[in-house]
Each structure stands twice: as C-alpha cells, then as structure tokens.
Amino acid sequence: MSKPVCLVDPCLRVNPEALSLLRRLSGPLCVVAIFGPKGTGKSFLLDQLAGQEKGFGSAPGIWLQRLPHPTKPNENLLLLDTEGVPEQMEEEEYEFFSRLFCLNVLLCDLFIYNTKGDEDPQKELDKLAYVAELDNKVQVLEDCALENSFPLSAVLPPFVWCLRDVASDTVWEEMLQASNHEIDVLLTSLAEDTPSSCVQKLFPSHKAFCFHSPHLNEIEKEALLDEPHPVFQRQLKVFKSYVLSKTQNRNISGEVLSEKLEQFVEALSRNRPILLDIICGGLQAASASVDYSFYLECENYEEFVETTRELPKEEIPRTSHPSVWEPMVPQNPRTSPTTAQANDMEAPICLIENRPGEKLGVNQEALEILQKIKQPVVVVAIVGLYRTGKSYLMNKLAGKDQGGFSLGATIQANTKGIWMWCRPHPLKPDHTLVLLDTEGLGDVEKSNTENDSWIFALSVLLSSTFVYNSMSTINHYALEQMHYVTELTEHIKMKTPNRNRSKSDDGFPDQFASFFPTFIWVVRDFTLQLALQDGRRIIEDEYLENALERKTDAPEKQDLPKKCLREYFPNRKCFVFDRPASRHDLQFLEHLPESKLSPEFVEQARRFCNYIYENAQAKVIQGGHVVTGSSLGSLAESYTEAIRRGSIPCIENAVLALAQIENSAAVHEAVQRYEAMADLMLMMPTEDVEELLRVHSSCEEEAIQVFMNRSFKDEGQAFQRQLGNQLQSKLKELCRRNEQASSDRCQAVLMELFQDMEGKICDGSYSVRGGYQQFLNDQQNVVENYNMVAEKGLMAAKVLQDFLQAKEMVAQSILQTDQNLTEKQKETEVAKARAEASEREAQLQREMKEKTQRMAQEMERSYEEHERYLMAKMEEDKRNLLAEQERLLNQKLQEQSRLQQEGFHHEYSRLQGEIQNLRSQISQTRQEPTCLIF
Missing domain, CATH: 3.40.50.300 (P-loop containing nucleotide triphosphate hydrolases)
Incomplete structure (x- = not known):
C-alpha cells in the first residue's frame, strides 16, 4: 500500500x-x-x-x-x-x-x-x-x-x-x-x-x-x-x-x-469545456473517436460544432478506434500500443520476432501485454504467400479501415515474424480477440527462409482459428504451396517420446485433429464461377471439399497436401473474394474509402468478419481448459524456446509447463480472494468460534471456486492440497488474530473498570478492618460490570481468569492484614478463593475442549468441501473428454465414408482400426468411476 x-x-x-x-x-x-x-x-x-x-x-x-x-x-x-x-x-x-x-x-x-x-x-x-x-x-x-x-x-x-x-x-x-x-x-x-x-x-x-x-x-x-x-x-x-x-x-x-x-x-485551466465523445446509443464497445487536431483549428466549441455540422458524416475527421471516454485534446503521436488497455491495443506489436541471421524470439513487451489479459482469448491467425493481402483482411477483423497491420504497396513483404493485435471481442464482452498476422511465406528476399515452416507451425499451435490466404483459385499449384502442412509432423509433436508407448501414441495425424484449430481457406481475387462442370451451382465450402477430393491414381506430391489437410483439420471452411479494386487503386488500398471498393468485395469481407465474430471459439488446450491471454503468452514462450534450442515443440510439455504456472497462480489468487473476503466480512473480535468458522467457510468456498476456475491438470491434486494447507493456516491465523483482538479488548475494559480499585490498593484503603470483604465486593462489582460489556469476544472468560489470578496475591495480602477475621475464617476464605479459581479453570478447560472438537469438525468439513468441488470438476472434465472423443469419432466416421467412396481401401482399413480404438476409449471413459486421491 x-x-x-x-x-x-x-x-x-x-x-x-x-x-x-x-x-x-x-x-x-x-x-x-x-x-x-x-x-x-x-x-x-x-x-x-x-x-x-x-x-x-x-x-x-x-x-x-x-x-x-x-x-x-x-x-x-x-x-x-x-x-x-x-x-x-x-x-x-x-x-x-x-x-x-x-x-x-x-x-x-x-x-x-x-x-x-x-x-x-x-x-x-x-x-x-x-x-x-x-x-x-x-x-x-x-x-x-x-x-x-x-x-x-x-x-x-x-x-x-x-x-x-x-x-x-x-x-x-x-x-x-x-x-x-x-x-x-x-x-x-x-x-x-x-x-x-x-x-x-x-x-x-x-x-x-x-x-x-x-x-x-x-x-x-x-x-x-x-x-x-x-x-x-x-x-x-x-x-x-x-x-x-x-x-x-x-x-x-x-x-x-x-x-x-x-x-x-x-x-x-483554459476555461474551455471538456469534450467527451461516445458512440451512438450509449456507452458500449468502442468505434471511432474525433481527430483532435481538427478541433484545435477551431477557436471554440461552438465553432467546432458548426464546422462539423456542415460536413458530410463520412468526412468528419475520425481515427479508427474511439475511447468511450475521450476528451477532445491532442494525443501524443508517439503513444505506444501498450498505453491503452491490454485487450484494446491502439496498434499491433510484434509477438514472434524473425530477424535476419537470428533464431525466432518472443518480444517481451508483447508478453507483458498478454500477461495482463485474464479473459479467454479467441485467437485468429492468418498465413499465406507474401503480397496476398493478409494484413488488409486482419485490419478488417480489427474494425480498422486505416492503420493497423502494415499493408505495403510494393512487391516487397512488409510483415516480419508474427504480429499481434488484441481487441475487445465485438460480440463476447468477456472475451478478447487476438489477431496474429504472419510474414508472407515464400519471400525470395528472405535471408532465413527455413523459418517459414516454423512460422506456419507456431500459427497452428497458438490459434483457435487458422486462416490460409491464397490467390485466384484452389488448384494444383495452390496445393503445392501448402507443403507446410505436410511438414507439421516434423515441426510439432503431441507427446514426449516414451519407450512404453506405441508410435501412434506419440502424436501422429489422428491425434493432431483433436488439438488443431478450425481451418479457413480464403481465396482472394477469385474470378471463377462457383459451379460444377454440369452447371450446378455450389457454395464455397463445397468448392473447397471438391478441391480436396483425392484420386487413387494422383501423384503423391498432389495427394499428400489433400490428405494432411483432411486429417489434421477436420473442421474446415472456405471464403472467396472478388478483387477489391482496380489494379491502379490496389496500391492505395489502405486509404481507399468503402465507396471506391468493389461492392461484392465489401459484402464478402462483411460475411467473413461476421463468421469469425460469431463462430470462432476461444482457444482451448487438452482437457478442454480455456486459454487466457496470460496462458497464451506462456504457450508462445514455451514453443519458441523449444525452437531456439533446436528441439521440436511438444504440445504435452507446453501444456504441463503451463499447468504448473496456472495452478501456482490459481493457488495465489484463491488465497488472495480468501484474505480479501475475510477482511471484509469478519469484524473482530467475534463472540464465539462459530461466527469465525462461518466466515471462514464462506471465504474458503469462494477461494476453492476461484482455484477450480483457473486450475487444470492438477495431477494428484498436489496444488489443491497446497491450497487446503494454506487455507488451514489462514484459519489458524484468523483464530490467533481474533483471540488477540478479544484479549486486547478485554484487558482494556478490565483496566478501565479496575482503575478505582487499583487506586484504593495503592493508597491502602483495603488495609483496614473489613477491608478484605470490601475488596471482594468491589471485585465482584468489577466482574459484573465486565460481564455486562458487549462484544468482548471469545477470550472474555480466559482474560478474566488470568486477571483474577494476577490479583490473587493482592487479595491474599489484604486478607492476611484484615484484623476483623479470625485465622479460621481466613483459612476458609483462602479455600473458597481456590475453589472458585478451580471452577473457573475447569470451565475454561471445558470450553477449550469444545473449541478443539469444533476445530476438528471444521477440518472434516473443509476436507469434504474440497472433495465436493474436486468431484464436480472431475465429472466436468469427464464430460468434456467424452464430448471431445465423440466429436473426433464423428469426424473419423465421415472421413472413413469419404475414403471408401474415393477407393482408398487401405486407408479405410487403417481408419477402421482407429475408430474401434476410439470407441473403446469412449466406453472406458463412460464406465470409469471418478476416483479421488485427494
């Protein structure tokens, strides 16, 4: 603080x-x-x-x-x-x-x-x-x-x-x-x-x-x-x-x-009104904000309004993405992409750096941005040959007609490495749209062309929707350019090699399909009719599937890309685009108003963007765990570091490393939530341990929920046990603080109430005949007043007992000096005082025993609470696994049917074995009981 x-x-x-x-x-x-x-x-x-x-x-x-x-x-x-x-x-x-x-x-x-x-x-x-x-x-x-x-x-x-x-x-x-x-x-x-x-x-x-x-x-x-x-x-x-x-x-x-x-x-200070700009219809998502330099040319606010009223709406100066809370004063033109919120960047930033003569590396500034994004991320990556208009399409997805990803207007490629742009999702308020624009594949001027395959592989690994951008048509030449997809098994592995696993278990094509993103093939400057030879019109998806139809007599060079695309990416989609403008205007495409673009292209771009917004899913990893911005950054770092070491990025290793990071963070976040709620809900001292345990129970339940929402692959529930231990420590700390607060409160009250008696002891007022009885009467009054004071907490009896014991020597001294009592009476009084002290001590022991029993019950309740949440999470994981297995089974059945029609009997038989194996896994998952090792 x-x-x-x-x-x-x-x-x-x-x-x-x-x-x-x-x-x-x-x-x-x-x-x-x-x-x-x-x-x-x-x-x-x-x-x-x-x-x-x-x-x-x-x-x-x-x-x-x-x-x-x-x-x-x-x-x-x-x-x-x-x-x-x-x-x-x-x-x-x-x-x-x-x-x-x-x-x-x-x-x-x-x-x-x-x-x-x-x-x-x-x-x-x-x-x-x-x-x-x-x-x-x-x-x-x-x-x-x-x-x-x-x-x-x-x-x-x-x-x-x-x-x-x-x-x-x-x-x-x-x-x-x-x-x-x-x-x-x-x-x-x-x-x-x-x-x-x-x-x-x-x-x-x-x-x-x-x-x-x-x-x-x-x-x-x-x-x-x-x-x-x-x-x-x-x-x-x-x-x-x-x-x-x-x-x-x-x-x-x-x-x-x-x-x-x-x-x-x-x-x-200048006695001018503060001008705020918000979008039509209220404070919602950002759209466009005023160009402040235009406002500064006007002498005052009235002139500004009059001037803008005379302009057509589309000519009112605007930048692309407004803040809903933006005063009309000049902005710093050197503002970096990170000055806005992490999920509302003003401009893209390089995520994966590809410098000449160097290995791929992760930009730390981009990682810091991702670390701040705690929302699920919808990751859309685009790849394709250089100078095919990838960046323009990504700018449209970002809702930005000008600026953004660099377009370039020459035959030289502009984008190097992988660039990232984080934007608020236009339809999902609790999600972030992460756009990844990659450098063009096949650039003849590159000094390190071997990185093309790594850029392609990283785009597949990081995205939830993978867009491949090509020109003209999907023909043999276009498929040959997709040789990167045939090399994925050389650049990605699913699991760490293990002698006890079969080769197919180590991450071959049938395994990739469950992890790889949705595949969208975008064909630019498309001039053909979407129709078959018999004249029957088809839709874009049918055009893609026809292009991927395999022939038994086709050369392997033509057949392999089709085979890999169908096996690796069972979820496929296609869009075709007309040429956006005349050849002369293409070099100014970034600055062309929509009225200068082909109406067909404008409509096709709108359809493409709407499809992405409505259908692109959040990035998930094995087990159905949803990836956040911070998780995405960890994955990018893990995969890139493997490439730098000369290794092949392993999905299993990256997920396990991410699980360690996320589970540790989940424990920390859960404990923080517990502490914050306890501070807010608990007013110390409590009158009894029950009130404190009720607060602990509510805070613990919230903390476990926080942990469960973020954790995944907690093998052996090691991190959940760690959380349980920390929460028990927090409970003990709360008990200690509560007891201390009660003790401090009670001691302050007793000191205040005993102040008059202390004065009498000091001035000898009790050292007279009958002084002992007067002392006892005054002490009884102090005890009665003490018992009437509210909100002393659960240490009230213990502090009173300790206080009276501390005064016992004083009482005995007064008793012995009281000449009004015989020796026999003094002995009786001493025995009586001891009996009362013994009774108070016995009562305290009973209370301590009850407290110990209640704490033991709380430990049992806490264990059951953790067990209940763990069972629910395991059941949810089981449902997610079954859903994933059944989805994969349906995809394999469809591919098997297609292979049979195309005459690939050998592959049909191979796929039949995979289907049988998958059905066995589904049956085993359904019958497998949910077992706890917590």
Whole structure:
C-alpha cells in the first residue's frame, strides 16, 4: 500500500510524482473519490476504507492513494481525497472547488459526497451547488450526431451521499435500510434546478448512508483504544461492502488515467469545456473517436460544432478506434500500443520476432501485454504467400479501415515474424480477440527462409482459428504451396517420446485433429464461377471439399497436401473474394474509402468478419481448459524456446509447463480472494468460534471456486492440497488474530473498570478492618460490570481468569492484614478463593475442549468441501473428454465414408482400426468411476 501523494495542487497543477506513480500501475483501476465540506471527516472515512489508522491528512488539493483492491485480484483501488470546502469563500475559491468537483466526477468510478448530519438533510445536499454547473464544464457528444449533446449521465459515476455524525435517535438509518439506501427518502422537495434535482437527474445511481459518531464519548474512546464505536463499525461495514461492489473498472490503465487527468486539467485551466465523445446509443464497445487536431483549428466549441455540422458524416475527421471516454485534446503521436488497455491495443506489436541471421524470439513487451489479459482469448491467425493481402483482411477483423497491420504497396513483404493485435471481442464482452498476422511465406528476399515452416507451425499451435490466404483459385499449384502442412509432423509433436508407448501414441495425424484449430481457406481475387462442370451451382465450402477430393491414381506430391489437410483439420471452411479494386487503386488500398471498393468485395469481407465474430471459439488446450491471454503468452514462450534450442515443440510439455504456472497462480489468487473476503466480512473480535468458522467457510468456498476456475491438470491434486494447507493456516491465523483482538479488548475494559480499585490498593484503603470483604465486593462489582460489556469476544472468560489470578496475591495480602477475621475464617476464605479459581479453570478447560472438537469438525468439513468441488470438476472434465472423443469419432466416421467412396481401401482399413480404438476409449471413459486421491 502506497502513502498518499498530492495529485492536483492548489494551483490546479498536476503533480509529476503522482503521474509517475499512475503510469507504473499495471493492472486495471477502480477509482473512488470523496468530496465535501471542511470538517466532515472525509479523510477519516477514506482511511477506514483503506484499512489504515492514519493516511490522508488535511492538505489542500486532491490527494491520491493506491492499494490492492480487497475483493478483485489483480486490480488496483485508487482513493482520491479532496480538501474540505470552506463555508465562506471568494469567487475565485468557488471556481477552484468547482473545478476540483468536476475532476473528481470525471476521474472516478464511484463518487462520495460527505456531509455532517443535520435536522434537515436536504439542506446539506443542496449545498452541492457545483453539480448544477457540470453541463457548462463538460460536453458529451454522440458519435453519430455531433449537433446534439448526449446526456451527461451517460459518463458520470454512481453517487453516494454519506451523512456523518447522525444522532442515534433519528430514524434516517431505518428509512434508508428499508428503501435500499435510496436518496429520495431523505428529500422533502425536488424543485427544478436545485442541486438535489441535478443529482437525481445527472447521476445514473444515487444512494445514501448514515453514520453515527465513531466515538460516542471520551470514556468509550479510551476504553476502545481509539477504535471506532461498534455501531459505527457496523455501518461502515455495510457502506464498505457497497462501495467495493460498485467499483467496476472501465478498463482504464494508469497510463491512460494520467493522460486524461492532464487533458482535463488543461481544458479547465483554459476555461474551455471538456469534450467527451461516445458512440451512438450509449456507452458500449468502442468505434471511432474525433481527430483532435481538427478541433484545435477551431477557436471554440461552438465553432467546432458548426464546422462539423456542415460536413458530410463520412468526412468528419475520425481515427479508427474511439475511447468511450475521450476528451477532445491532442494525443501524443508517439503513444505506444501498450498505453491503452491490454485487450484494446491502439496498434499491433510484434509477438514472434524473425530477424535476419537470428533464431525466432518472443518480444517481451508483447508478453507483458498478454500477461495482463485474464479473459479467454479467441485467437485468429492468418498465413499465406507474401503480397496476398493478409494484413488488409486482419485490419478488417480489427474494425480498422486505416492503420493497423502494415499493408505495403510494393512487391516487397512488409510483415516480419508474427504480429499481434488484441481487441475487445465485438460480440463476447468477456472475451478478447487476438489477431496474429504472419510474414508472407515464400519471400525470395528472405535471408532465413527455413523459418517459414516454423512460422506456419507456431500459427497452428497458438490459434483457435487458422486462416490460409491464397490467390485466384484452389488448384494444383495452390496445393503445392501448402507443403507446410505436410511438414507439421516434423515441426510439432503431441507427446514426449516414451519407450512404453506405441508410435501412434506419440502424436501422429489422428491425434493432431483433436488439438488443431478450425481451418479457413480464403481465396482472394477469385474470378471463377462457383459451379460444377454440369452447371450446378455450389457454395464455397463445397468448392473447397471438391478441391480436396483425392484420386487413387494422383501423384503423391498432389495427394499428400489433400490428405494432411483432411486429417489434421477436420473442421474446415472456405471464403472467396472478388478483387477489391482496380489494379491502379490496389496500391492505395489502405486509404481507399468503402465507396471506391468493389461492392461484392465489401459484402464478402462483411460475411467473413461476421463468421469469425460469431463462430470462432476461444482457444482451448487438452482437457478442454480455456486459454487466457496470460496462458497464451506462456504457450508462445514455451514453443519458441523449444525452437531456439533446436528441439521440436511438444504440445504435452507446453501444456504441463503451463499447468504448473496456472495452478501456482490459481493457488495465489484463491488465497488472495480468501484474505480479501475475510477482511471484509469478519469484524473482530467475534463472540464465539462459530461466527469465525462461518466466515471462514464462506471465504474458503469462494477461494476453492476461484482455484477450480483457473486450475487444470492438477495431477494428484498436489496444488489443491497446497491450497487446503494454506487455507488451514489462514484459519489458524484468523483464530490467533481474533483471540488477540478479544484479549486486547478485554484487558482494556478490565483496566478501565479496575482503575478505582487499583487506586484504593495503592493508597491502602483495603488495609483496614473489613477491608478484605470490601475488596471482594468491589471485585465482584468489577466482574459484573465486565460481564455486562458487549462484544468482548471469545477470550472474555480466559482474560478474566488470568486477571483474577494476577490479583490473587493482592487479595491474599489484604486478607492476611484484615484484623476483623479470625485465622479460621481466613483459612476458609483462602479455600473458597481456590475453589472458585478451580471452577473457573475447569470451565475454561471445558470450553477449550469444545473449541478443539469444533476445530476438528471444521477440518472434516473443509476436507469434504474440497472433495465436493474436486468431484464436480472431475465429472466436468469427464464430460468434456467424452464430448471431445465423440466429436473426433464423428469426424473419423465421415472421413472413413469419404475414403471408401474415393477407393482408398487401405486407408479405410487403417481408419477402421482407429475408430474401434476410439470407441473403446469412449466406453472406458463412460464406465470409469471418478476416483479421488485427494
């Protein structure tokens, strides 16, 4: 957790140190901002959210603190604390706070307005006059209608109103709880143009929370050792849970946030409106954003709107991919692809480097981008001869008509190695589309042509959809160029060689089909009619299958590519494209507007893109495990490193290495989730062990679910056992902390209650006749008052016993000096004290035994919980394996039928053996019981 740092100073300048901190943040950001009058305890409330005693101060400006998000692993929680607004101020001061307010609501994901409680709460909300000025400081433009402002509420965060130090006898908290904390119940009037009505109108969500004073009186403040009052803690827990659940990151990185901040401050300093651009229909996926240099040529916002109104829509200056949150100020032209979110790169970046005279290598910057992508990835790779228009097609998939993958307009190839472009999936919000554009095959100017086969093999290994791009027709020449597919067994192996396995088990063609991606053959500049010799029209898929039809008398050179394509890629698809434009215009293809392109080509490109968006599946590996961006990076590194060592990339080895990485990360992520939930749910000290175990059970269940969602191939459940051991350690740590919190609380209460007796002992008040009985009476009063104090925790009896034992010597001393008692009476009193101590000790032993038994039961429950999740996962894995085996069986049956029709009887018989073997495997999988070794 970092210390707070000034973000915006009193002169409305951005602090370079804070910008540097933001730019170093790698994960997504969730931003919470607080604003309100001076002296309302804003900083204290943020410190409570951050789980710290003292962090934010009362310094002027806006201050920033970063900490890990308590409930969302791999995300950052940013807290923005703004100096308190004074009651009386000059006009310049008012404008300054108005700008701070504007910055807060634009930068954050959740905005908190903090005020003191009042007899009329609406008066407090109506003090927020700045909200009525937002329309003047911020202009939101709709992408498809620049002449109209889009509702400002589309870009503002949820609004939370905190009423502090509310008197305990008010019913506001009950009213808010009954209405799910809706602001409306506290407002008596919603007159037009008041701050209250503006809050209701502008902010998409608005809630209110009441807080009693953290310390109701000085005695409790001292007794609690400066901890907030339990009522305040309960209210804070509800508030904190709501805040953390509402902080949804907008895929804004620290780099992007720092740029936005500078742009917003610049606009406010120049008294210009901040212009935001969003797409038509609301804040959805990104489309196109305004070219800012065009805006700068205009003197003001009105001139900009007037100028753009006069232009046809397609001529309004645009770049290709908008941010839904983009101010109209200049961008840095040197911005790298990594300045945007990892799954929304501004431009492609090289993933696999192929430098002249060197071995293939992985670009570390690209790996860092992939490591940040925790979503499943749909990986589309394209290969083909150089100068066949591969990059143009990939740019269309990226939704970018200009820029993107380099096209080039000469006979020389542009792309070297494999380039990567990560984009948000247009139809699957929880997926990332990863586009891989490869260097052209067969470039005569290459100095290391042997890498062509490795580029082809890597594209197959990394993709879930593999596009082969060729020109003109699928003929003998085109199939000859597919010799790379016949070499795949020389560049890829399924398993590590094993003497105990048969040759067919080590990864031959029948095994590849279950792992290889969907194959799409794209034929460019296609001029033939899609028809057979008899004139019957066919579709593109039939054209491909006819081209792959095998002849028994065909030369092996012609037959082998067909055979390999059919065996390795049973899932096949074909698209044909007309020439996009005239030969003269082709060299300017990247800059041609759609109106200059062939209508047939435009429609074919649209069909191709829609097919990919709708049908291309996420990348999966053996066992049906879905690959994320970080997993894809690990696979790329593993395969490329094998090639660099002179080895053949082994799928089994890469998957096992990935399993080690992912399972270790799954354990770490699960433990983090457990800790975050425990911190949020557990209010220490608990009154008994049952409450703590209930929290542990809920947190453990969530942690196991997190682990199961990410882990795979956990052989022998080694990592799940590791997780179980760590969670048991966390439980013991929680118990220790809970006991310590209870002990500290109880000792503080006893010290406070025993203070008067301590004074009497010191001044000899008990060293008189009858003093012992007075001591016993006072001590009994202390015990009774102690027992009446709430929320002492489960160590209450133990601490009391230890405390009384510590005072036993004092009691005996007073007893012996009491001349009012005979020796016999003194002996009786000593025996009585010992008996009471013995009874208390016996009660403690019973409680300890019950606690030990309960912990043993919890261990058994925990084991059963792990077993239940493991059984469910194993059953799911079994279903996935059966589905994969049955899919492969159907594909082999179809190929067998086709081989019989074509007259390949020898291959038909071979395939019959594979089919029988696969049917046996399916039968064995169905009958095999789910066995646990956990």
